[in-house]
Amino acid sequence: MNSAATPLAPTPLTLGRHGRPQHTLRNRLVSSPMERNYGTTDGRMTEQYADYLVTRARAGLAMVTTEATYVRADGKGRTHQLGLHTDAVIPGFRELTGEIHAAGALAAVEINHGGRTAQSAVSGLPPVAPAAVPCEVAGGEMPRPLTTQECYELVEAYGHAARRAVDAGFDAISIHGGHGYLVHQFMSARTNGRHDEFGAPEHFANLVIRAVRAAAPEALVGIRVSVLEGVPGGLSPEQTLDVVSRLELDALDFLDLSAGSYEAGEWIVQSGEWKPGVLADYARAYRRFGIPLGMAGRLNSPEAVEAQLVDGVCDFVSLGRAVHADPAFVRGVLEGARYRPCIACNVCIDNLGLGQVTCTVNPAVGRSRVPVATPRVRGSVPHLVVLGAGPAGLTAARELAEVGGRVTLLDAGERIGGQFALAASMRPTPDFHRYLDWNRAELARLGVEVRFGSRRDPANLAALARELGADGIVVATGGTRPEHGFRVTGEAAHDGVLDVRDWLAARPRLFSGSAASEDCWPESLTIWGADAVAMSVADTLATHGTSVLIVGPEQVIAPESGRRAKILAVPRLEADPDVRIVLDSRIVEAEAAGTPAGRVRVVGPDGEQWLEAPGPVLVSRGVVPLSAAVDREGREAALGLTAGVPVVLAGTLVDQLPPTASNAIKSGYDAAQRLAAALAPEPGRTTAPAPALEGALA
Structure with a gap:
């Protein structure tokens, strides 16, 4: 184990195996292939996207990686995703790699095909996949199964994309073999189901590795894999290891470890509830292959980054949200400089389906080419x-x-x-x-x-x-704050009906983790409203044993939040027997609110009903x-x-x-x-x- 007095993050790392040309990373920090929707509709690099990537190269990253870049038009998954599907994109990429090199970093590109996750509404072409298994999360369109010959044609498309990457000046090419995209679909029995030679989970990936290596003999070539698929019937950690063991690893210069699939998005972009370095325990098993490892997964602080490197879990780290929130995170790791922290709210990933990827904590990201600086105030200090x-x-x-x-x-x-x-x-x-x-x-x-x-x-x-x-x-x-909008009848406790924010503010010790023995979580309560505040409060209370009734006019819980922001909380609430959820409904009367005999009269699509509602009624209805x-x-x-x-x-x-x-x-x-x-x-x-x-x- 490395001495804590000698941090590993700033140390160089040389990649390149078996006599192939070597490339040296100036440190152990690499940007992950995070999608952003900053390209053109035909897959070209834009000035905005180039500025974004070059800014992070100048911040000190050792290698800057583009987003998942489609190798063929029918594999396009986002409206403004980058592509390597035609020679027309090469000039724009060449300008980018030149600027990245001038900033002292290596330039990497990830190549990909969406397979069943691609949708004709985005690509303009029918989706194709190993088998006719739709991806409901992506849109649910039924893909056409590839013929055996078409599988070989797609392998050639990966090779052509790799050749274009070399022509554009990229130092490294990463094959996307995870997250439920095409290569991963061939690996998993859940989405393969073929009876020809491509039924072998490693076969398509190995042909792609060969084609990319042949087209880019002097470049670094790696593959990104999900250490687990994360869904029933999907690849387990042990099964994934088995598939990877059958890949032609000698042709690769690195493995980059991530996790999850479209149906298990919580593993791709993890919640703030999960521990930093969440993939470390899975990554250790990959050391058996003797190949340099990169790893992603909740590496959101300098301490978390250094811990994985010092423990020998990986050789470099793949940073996504941390450097999206602030490129200065790189200097935070390398020099202890101040940086704006990522808070794992996942607004970035949730914006992918809406437009350009922005950031909650950094309002300048994703809103223009070069964010216009706030005008400097001159003269006397106002x-x-x-x-x-x-x-x-x-x-x-x-x-x-x-x-x-x-x-x-x-x-x-x-x-x-x-x-x-x-x-x-x-x-x-x-x-x-x-x-x-x-x-x-x-x-x-x-x-x-x-x-x-x-x-x-x-x-x-x-x-x-x-x-x-x-x-x-x-x-x-x-x-x-609005009035609660319902009638209060019967005897009510002093705090029978309260704004949820006032109720929370009156219990600082309870919710700050410093509760004393006399501080008790309520046995039960009702929340009027089903917005994001209601979701968070209900989820927190239910964790501590409170019985919760949620009544709201909303059609779904937390409609203002994206899917990833509520990917853990909503299923927990729906599965909790002590949580009742009544949506598309409104409270018209609260009787004996705040007492054990409390109940509420609710009107919804099925008419009017009285529901038992012991305890206070908390109003979560915005402003x-x-x-x-x-x-x-x-x-x-x-x-x-x-x-x-x-x-x-x-x-x-x-x-x-x-x-x-x-x-x-x-x-x-x-x-x-x-x-x-x-x-x-x-x-x-x-x-x-x-x-x-x-x-x-x-």
Whole structure:
């Protein structure tokens, strides 16, 4: 075992086996092939995507890998996925690899075919696969089984893609053999079922390895595999090891280990509930093959990265979300530098089906080619006031302080974060506290004054501006909470009907993990609303034995959240016998709320019914939109005239966005840009002299 005094992450690693040309990684940090939807609709590299990848090369990664890049048009899985299916894409890739090399990193490409996961609505072509087994998660279209000859033709397509990769200047080619894509489909009996030579799980993969090696004799060639498929009837860890043992490993220079399949997406992109280095126990078994190993899986801190390397689990790490959230994570690992932490919310992966992949904690990612820097405030230091220390207000305060403002942050509560701080104590989102910890450190570093217990009326901004000598104001206080909307009858306890946020805030020790013996989890309660807050609270309470009734008008639980964000919590709730879920329904009356005899009258598609509901009724119904929601620009102009200083509004409601932390942070970032632009002393100046890529490397 390596001495802890000599970290392994910064040390070089040379790859290249059996007399083939060698390539040296400058350290042990490699970017994983994370899809982003930044390409063109015909698979070409864009300036935005190149800037994104080159930024991470400049941050210090040893090897930068493109996303899964389709080898043939019928294997395309995303609307803006990169392709190596035609020579027309080579010039754009060649420019990319040149820039990556100039930054001191190696350039890698992952080649792939979607097989049953590809859908004609995206590719324009019927999907093909080893067998007629549809992928419901991807869309459910029935693929046409490949003939034996067509299998060989697809192998040739991998070889042609590898040749194009070499022509484009890539140093390494990784064959995607996991996550339920075509090569993986041939490996698994669940999706193969063939009776020709391609029924052997290793046969197609070995032909692909040969074709890629022949087309790229001097490049590094590896394969990414899922250490388990993660679904009933799929490949177990032992079965996967057996298949890999039959691959032509001597032709490979590395293995890159991941996990999961489309039907087991929680293994591909893991929840924050899972431990860092979650694949380490599986990876150790691959040491028997004597081939350099890379590994992904919840490597979200410098400590987690170094632990896997020092323990000899792998030779290099594949970093996805950590460097997506902030390229400076690389320097955090190598030098102990500060970085913006990934919180494993999985908004990035959930955005794949919607458009460009963004990031909750880094609002500059995935929103333009080169994110426009917030204008630098010049001359005398302006005093800027931010009302509200939720995600939007925190973001605005930090951004304005970064560009030279003297910032005062006011909040009526006793801590930063607002509702986000409550979410940080819930079971499905344990990493959320990392974002708050980072914000505290950033506010201190930037000298932001934070005043708690400060209740200020956003309607009286002129007095606030005079009192504090403000030169500009950001209002990030959100909306007002709605009435619960049902009748309360019978004898009710004092806290029989409460807003869920008030109920949580009144129990800080219980939800912070510091509960004393006299702090008790409730025996039962009802949640009126089925949004993401309700899901998280119900899941957390049910874990501690609370019986929960959820009643909501929503058609599904947490409709504002993506599939990966609730991939563990929702199945747990649905399987828990002590959790009752009544959707597409509304509470019209609560009788004896907060008492053991409590019950609620519910109206839904099946008519009206009374349900036993002992314990309090917690209301989780969002907030009422601000009056500015329909005309933000006009409202900001009117407030500015009244206050005598520029005023901007921040928050999901004023930007007409779903009420998520990701949207709130983006709104705060945009509000800071608008206020800074309004204070820019030079006429017409809207950008800083030197834009900072993603605000991450400054």
